[in-house]
Structures are given as structure tokens and as C-alpha cells.
Amino acid sequence: MDETIRIIIIDDSEAMLVMINTMLNDLGYHNVTAFSSPIKALAELHQYPTRYDVVFTDLNMPDIDGMGLIRHLGEMHYKGGICIVSELDIRIIELAAEVARQQYVCLIGNISKPIKMDALQLVMDRLHQAEERKFLNYDQISKKELITYIVHRQVMPYYQPKLNPETNRVESLEVLARIVSPGQPDAILPGRFIPTAIRFDLMDLITMQLAEATADHMKELSHIFGDTVKISINLSPSQLSDLDIPNRLENLFQDRNIEKSRIVLEITEEYELKSSEQMESLNRLRIHGYGVSLDDFGTGFTNIQQLRSLPFTEVKIDRTLINHIHADQFSQVIVQSLVGITESFDVDLVAEGIEHFEDLDYLTKHHPGILLQGFLICRPKPIESLSSWYRNWLKGVGATVKSV
Structure with a gap:
């Protein structure tokens, strides 16, 4: 994996933040920042819009829910990937993906709770596959x-x-x-x-x-x-x-x-x-x-x-x-x-x-x-x-x- 990948986790459950952080560390991702407050997370993303490669977010949170967060990320032209961490009805997944596309942000998946390691790995693999399209790791000819x-x-x-x-x-x-x-x-x-x-x-x-x-x-x-x-x-x-x-x-x-x-x-x-x-x-x-x-x-x-x-x-x-x-x-x-x-x-x-x-x-x-x-x-x-x-x-x- 790429040690330079930077990740934000947003969830109002401290226990969930610790769990996801630990699992990402086990997969080799150590540049992880966790927020229990979506408002503080958005402030961080506003200040550093290109610093983070992927956002993991819960849907059901106080102050700003996951859909509101996606809208805000669209308004700031966030270019990284977004993953929803929540047990979702199939119709909610479809609608969330469509809303994300209309906001011009990239929804790369959803992970159901309780979180499994292979599901987390799949989302990170999807992020890497999307990055490969940018040809960043090739020695380019003149x-x-x-x-x-x-x-x-x-x-x-x-x-x-x-x-x-x-x-x-x-x-x-x-x-x-x-x-x-x-x-x-x-x-x-x-x-x-x-x-x-x-x-x-x-x-x-x-x-x-x-x-x-x-x-x-x-x-x-x-x-x-x-x-x-x-x-x-x-x-x-x-x-x-x-x-x-x-x-x-x-x-x-x-x-x-x-x-x-x-x-x-x-x-x-x-x-x-x-x-x-x-x-x-x-x-x-x-x-x-x-x-x-x-x-x-x-x-x-x-x-x-x-x-x-x-x-x-x-x-x-x-x-x-x-x-x-x-x-x-x-x-x-x-x-x-x-x-x-x-x-x-x-x-x-x-x-x-x-x-x-x-x-x-x-x-x-x-x-x-x-x-x-x-x-x-x-x-x-x-x-x-x-x-x-x-x-x-x-x-x-x-x-x-x-x-x-």
C-alpha cells in the first residue's frame, strides 16, 4: 500500500473511530485522522482541501449527517474518495451514490457495520485502482x-x-x-x-x-x-x-x-x-x-x-x-x-x-x-x-x- 495515503474518519462514536483506525493501521495505513464532530472535520477539510485522499463517514450523526457532509464536500470540490460506513437499505445506497455524482464527488463504496477487515481492504483497493488511472507511478517519456x-x-x-x-x-x-x-x-x-x-x-x-x-x-x-x-x-x-x-x-x-x-x-x-x-x-x-x-x-x-x-x-x-x-x-x-x-x-x-x-x-x-x-x-x-x-x-x- 501507499504510505502517503491520508485518511479522515468521521463518526460520532468514539469506539467506532478507534476500531476503524486500528483496522486501517493493521492494513498498513498510518496517516489517519479521526473526528467525532462532522463540523470540525469539515473545518479541517476546508483548510486543507487537497491533503486527504479518502473520507470515511457515518450517515446518522448530529449537527451534520452523512448526506449533508457529501453536499459540503461537493461544494468545496473535494477530489478524494468518500466511503459511507453504515448499514444501509439498497435504495439508500443507490440514492447516496446518485447524490454524490450530482455533487461531483466520488463515492467509492459503503461498509456495513459491524465492519469487517476484507470490506475495508476492498474500499482501499478501489481507491488505488482509481489512482492508477492518473498514471502517477510511470516514468514518462519526453x-x-x-x-x-x-x-x-x-x-x-x-x-x-x-x-x-x-x-x-x-x-x-x-x-x-x-x-x-x-x-x-x-x-x-x-x-x-x-x-x-x-x-x-x-x-x-x-x-x-x-x-x-x-x-x-x-x-x-x-x-x-x-x-x-x-x-x-x-x-x-x-x-x-x-x-x-x-x-x-x-x-x-x-x-x-x-x-x-x-x-x-x-x-x-x-x-x-x-x-x-x-x-x-x-x-x-x-x-x-x-x-x-x-x-x-x-x-x-x-x-x-x-x-x-x-x-x-x-x-x-x-x-x-x-x-x-x-x-x-x-x-x-x-x-x-x-x-x-x-x-x-x-x-x-x-x-x-x-x-x-x-x-x-x-x-x-x-x-x-x-x-x-x-x-x-x-x-x-x-x-x-x-x-x-x-x-x-x-x-x-x-x-x-x-x-x-
């Missing part, structure tokens, strides 16, 4: 190096399948960026170059290079997975602000005679979709016939009500909600609510980050209509490795996993 790789067309697509558990077949593939250079024994992972690309405004060049390479691969991908397989390409909300993005993609795929219905643009949920340019681009992509996917649902700002109004054709549930879903009521409630909405709007639902057999078993039994994506099924692969993987999967590896 602007000059990245431009050299782009000029030499060494930004290449790797593909990760999205599997239909009912048919055991691949329905879609996500395009993931890798840098493949003759001087490097292994592909360079996104964590080393995406922050550089964002910082120096190079994401459009990377996206178009990936899209062009993917267009060149479409014939072979269709041969491996069938003529209806879809391809997902990532776009950031900031790229949607460029009104020319839909036109450039249109020209590329039209020139290659690729059906636009087979192309899905995955929009990451890290930042709020709110500008008129973003909305216009989103709508234009759908008007042109592309699929549009909301990626990483559960980590950003799109609340469930927005899913009813924005023209998404797919929603991807972030791995922080999928990891250990078999044992986590919070995740189960959020996913169940999503299933109801996406089914009523004929929107595909994808669970990303499948890494454990227990989670695979839970999802296939309770939500067989959700597409599955993750290392347990297939790691991202270059196109040269996809055919042999899929043959082996259909021969029996997939059937073995499916039967677990």
Missing part, C-alpha cells in the same frame, strides 16, 4: 521522444475483446494504444506516454494514427471475428470539443469503405461533458451512424439521469465497480440500477476489468446480457496474436472459464 515515435508511425493498436458470455463469442474489440519500437523489447504502455500527449496537445495525432492503423486491420479483424465485429476507439471529452473530429473520422472510414455502424467511439468519463461543442460533436457522431460509448462509468461525473438524455449506445462499467463485485453490495446495487436503465434504452453494457473467476461467475449468473472484458478473458494483443488466441478460446479455454 515530448521529443513521443513526437519521434509518432513521426515513425510507431503508435500501434493493441486489441482487447469484449465477450458475449451467452454465445461465448467476441462481439467487439477495444483499441488500446501501445508504442512498438524496434529498439524496445516490449511495447511501451500508455502510462508512459499518454500524460505527455495530453500535456503537449498530441492526443489528436495519436488518435488518428490509431484509427488509420485500425482501418487497415479491419479486413483481417473481420476474418477472425466475423463481419459484424465492432471496433472501439477512445476519445477524451477535450477531443470532443474539436468540432472537426467527426469530419476527420468520417473521411477516414468512408475512404476505406468501412461501415460506420461498426465503429464505436469510447468517451472517457473522467471529466464532465457539458460544453455545447462537446454535445454537438457527440450528437454528430451519432447522426453519422457511429456508436458512442461512455467509458469508465463510476469514476467521473455522468449521473444516471444523464444516461437517459445523452445518445450513448454503450456504457462501460469501470473496473473499480467490477473488481470483487461478487462480495460487494455497493457495486452490485450500482450495476443492477445500470442494467435496468440500459435495457430500457437498448444500450449495451460492458463490464471491464474482469480478473477474478468469482466476479465472472457472479456476472454471468446475475447479468448474462453484460459483455465482459478483462485480463481473465484476454489481455490486449497485437493483431498478429488475435487469431491464435480466438481459436484456442473457442476450442475450449473459453468454455472452461465460462463453466466456472
